[in-house]
Amino acid sequence: MMGDRDLSTSRVPGSRLGRTGRLRVDEQAHSTLATYWTHVGELDQSRAESAWTWFVERYRGFVRGVLRRFLGDAHADAATDDFWTYLFTSKVLSKADRSRRLRAFLVGVLRNFAHDWRRAHVSAQQGEDEEAPDRETFDLHEDEEMSLWASNVLRNALVEMERRWPNSAEVLRSFYGLSLADDRPVEPLSVSETAKRLGCNTNAVHQALHRGRKRLRSCLEAELARLVGREETATEIPLILSAIGRQTPGLTD
Secondary structure (H helix, E strand, C coil): CCCCCCHHHHCCCCCCCCCCCCCCHHHHHHHCCCCHHHHHHHHHHHCCHHHHHHHHHHHHHHHHHHHHHHHCHHHHHHHHHHHHHHHHHCCCCCCCCCCCCHHHHHHHHHHHHHHHHHHHCHHHHHCCCCCCCCHHHCCCCHHHHHHHHHHHHHHHHHHHHHHHCHHHHHHHHHHHCCCCCCCCCCCCCCHHHHHHHHCCCHHHHHHHHHHHHHHHHHHHHHHHHHHHCHHHHHHHHHHHHHHHHHHCCCCCC
């Protein structure tokens, strides 16, 4: 019986999974911010490269997803790259209302940015007679917005799992076909295929999946606590779990 041990403790000879040390709490200082609004405020104050790298890596998937919805696949990458420059050079961060949820703030900024970007790039390419779309055109249905946000929250939670429980993260990614890269679907594996890939038996995979889902849940809750504050997490977590469950059935059971 594996109990609560990591998958690596039941590996077979030649397994790719070795014993991986865990980060100490003090090595995860970046994960202890009161809220992500705190970090966003630091972007505007310091404009430090490390802070901006953190922000871009954390929210690029959501930003690109929204801009792809507003502008289409052909323009999503170029607009996403321009968006970070816009944030860096504009005063939008200093004017942000910290009482709003970060998701609502980003969607509002992206809506205005997409309207102006399309008018400057797409409309100009199509000729001066091309009428720029109304700002109301750049809107998301609530379910679509939540789906994009849930995907971003899930990715960040998986990154945290990779740091804390790399074996659990790997078994979830293998079985459910999860990717840490944006818009890159991965073919999910069966239990036997996962066992073969990780070099263990199927019983170990079943136990690791059960443990991994619990660990993912804890990472999701921690992520949301920093995004919306602990007082709102209780209402936000069911929405996120439901959206993730629709995207990847069984993952949040």
